Amino acid sequence: MNENICAISTSLGVGAISIVRTSGPDVVSIVNKIFKGNDLTRVNTHTVNYGFIHDNGEIIDEVLVMVMRAPKTFTMEDVVEINCHGGIATTNKILELLISNGCRLAERGEFTRKAYLNGRIDLIEAEGINDLILSDTDANRKFAVSRVMGNLSKKIEDNRNILVGLQARLEVNFDYPEETDAEDMTHSIVIEELKKIEKSLKELLSSAKDGKIIKDGINVAIIGRPNVGKSSILNHLLDEKKAIVTDIAGTTRDIVEGSITIDGIKLNLIDTAGIRETDDIVEKIGVDKSKEEALNADLIILVLNNNEEISQEDLELLNINSNVNKIVFINKCDLDKKIDESKLEGNIIVRGNTIDTYGLDELKNKIKEMFNLNKINTGDYNYLSNARQIALVKNALESIENAMTSVENEVPLEMIAQDISDAYSTLGEIIGSTYKDELLDELFSKFCLGK
Numbered sequence: 295m296n297e298n299i300c301a302i303s304t305s306l307g308v309g310a311i312s313i314v315r316t317s318g319p320d321v322v323s324i325v326n327k328i329f330k331g332n333d334l335t336r337v338n339t340h341t342v343n344y345g346f347i348h349d350n351g352e353i354i355d356e357v358l359v360m361v362m363r364a365p366k367t368f369t370m371e372d373v374v375e376i377n378c379h380g381g382i383a384t385t386n387k388i389l390e391l392l393i394s395n396g397c398r399l400a401e402r403g404e405f406t407r408k409a410y411l412n413g414r415i416d417l418i419e420a421e422g423i424n425d426l427i428l429s430d431t432d433a434n435r436k437f438a439v440s441r442v443m444g445n446l447s448k449k450i451e452d453n454r455n456i457l458v459g460l461q462a463r464l465e466v467n468f469d470y471p472e473e474t475d476a477e478d479m480t481h482s483i484v485i486e487e488l489k490k491i492e493k494s495l496k497e498l499l500s501s502a503k504d505g506k507i508i509k510d511g512i513n514v515a516i517i518g519r520p521n522v523g524k525s526s527i528l529n530h531l532l533d534e535k536k537a538i539v540t541d542i543a544g545t546t547r548d549i550v551e552g553s554i555t556i557d558g559i560k561l562n563l564i565d566t567a568g569i570r571e572t573d574d575i576v577e578k579i580g581v582d583k584s585k586e587e588a589l590n591a592d593l594i595i596l597v598l599n600n601n602e603e604i605s606q607e608d609l610e611l612l613n614i615n616s617n618v619n620k621i622v623f624i625n626k627c628d629l630d631k632k633i634d635e636s637k638l639e640g641n642i643i644v645r646g647n648t649i650d651t652y653g654l655d656e657l658k659n660k661i662k663e664m665f666n667l668n669k670i671n672t673g674d675y676n677y678l679s680n681a682r683q684i685a686l687v688k689n690a691l692e693s694i695e696n697a698m699t700s701v702e703n704e705v706p707l708e709m710i711a712q713d714i715s716d717a718y719s720t721l722g723e724i725i726g727s728t729y730k731d732e733l734l735d736e737l738f739s740k741f742c743l744g745k
């Protein structure tokens with residue numbers, strides 16, 4: 295923890311400016327050794343200092359150096375950041391000089407890890423920081439910022455506070471049963487408190503899917519028989535000629551992917567090979583892949599041809615994955631209608647074509663409705679954001695439900711206290727009030743270098 299670390303915090307490439315960051319007890323004097331300008335060991339904290347980085351007198355670059363003394367820094371240690379000219383050679387040279395003067399190259403996420411271990415941020419906030427860096431849509435950015443600002447942490451803390459209050463009140467009763475001033479904890483008081491937590495945790499779990507949609511987007515598999523216009527629909531939605539379109543059935547052999555955003559949410563569009571019985575080995579592999587995509591998607595767009603009767607294959611595709619949202623897009627509506635829509639009863643249907651944009655806006659609107667994108671976007675963004683958090687909330691909920699069952703069965707309150715304490719510590723793991731080194735290694739290994 296007390297080591298002096300350094301890393302290039304901007305992405306390494308050609309750019310106007312790079313930032314090399316250092317953190318640790320001696321970084322001010324280390325940087326001072328390679329800096330020509332004011333004596334950095336004597337400047338005020340949180341100042342920007344103009345000067346030069348040199349290597350035994352040879353000028354390496356003209357720089358601005360930010361000196362930030364502990365504790366009001368990101369890591370709560372002394373932090374010095376060097377703003378140098380961008381480009382690979384200069385930035386690497388400065389990093390090299392820092393290492394030869396006593397810094398160690400930081401591991402992935404090590405600055406954030408220090409910030410967490412020094413108590414400046416909790417684990418949810420740390421994860422939020424990385425998600426913010428990786429966010430590629432506006433919704434994702436808002437979602438990550440909300441966690442960086444501690445909103446989800448507060449929700450978890452609120453529940454922990456109820457639990458700790460409950461524990462304290464129970465303990466007074468166990469320790470001083472004769473104390474007449476102490477509130478007599480009845481089963482009904484305990485159950486009321488537990489119900490509040492149960493409700494809050496259930497809400498967190500049920501809204502986690504919205505968090506996943508914001509973070510990962512919606513995987514949309516466009517499936518159907520050959521030649522119905524799947525690739526044309528993909529191209530239309532992407533507004534680019536990404537997939538090859540011909541009138542030869544079986545044109546698309548492999549999956550073709552692209553993404554668009556609707557209301558700030560990413561749709562990962564997957565165009566697939568037309569599904570049919572075939573002896574062609576390559577096409578068969580493509581067809582198998584199509585079926586696999588249909589099984590893994592969040593939404594299937596089944597494309598049918600308005601100009602053809604519904605075939606047995608179409609009906610089979612209609613039931614390919616009953617667990618997933620589905621929209622039937624009847625394409626080629628510019629041609630004569632031969633399709634018998636009565637066979638599609640009970641399905642969400644959108645009609646359109648890919649000659650003009652007729653139907654595509656409606657398709658997007660249906661997706662918005664189906665996944666409640668308006669609500670997700672106007673929500674509080676306090677969603678659980680990864681499998682770790684979800685698993686822990688599930689465990690905590692299990693302990694709460696065990697406690698509730700025990701209360702209902704009039705089990706002595708002393709025995710219920712253990713479940714309450716388990717729920718409390720499990721919720722603590724989410725924010726990282728307790729942790730294991732392996733967890734931190736795994737979590738921070740996904741971070742960018744220099745963060």
Ligand SMILES: Nc1nc2c(ncn2[C@@H]2O[C@H](COP(=O)(O)OP(=O)(O)OP(=O)(O)O)[C@@H](O)[C@H]2O)c(=O)[nH]1
Nearest residue numbers: 520521522523524525526544545546568626647648
């Ligand atoms: N009239 C009409 N033709 C269309 C429409 N959409 C696509 N087509 C034509 O239908 C043919 C097949 O289109 P594709 O987009 O390649 O169809 P696909 O479903 O991807 O076909 P495979 O890749 O073979 O499975 C092409 O000749 C397109 O120009 C439409 O809305 N109206």
Ligand SMILES: [Mg+2]
Nearest residue numbers: 524525545546
């Ligand atoms: Mg195609």
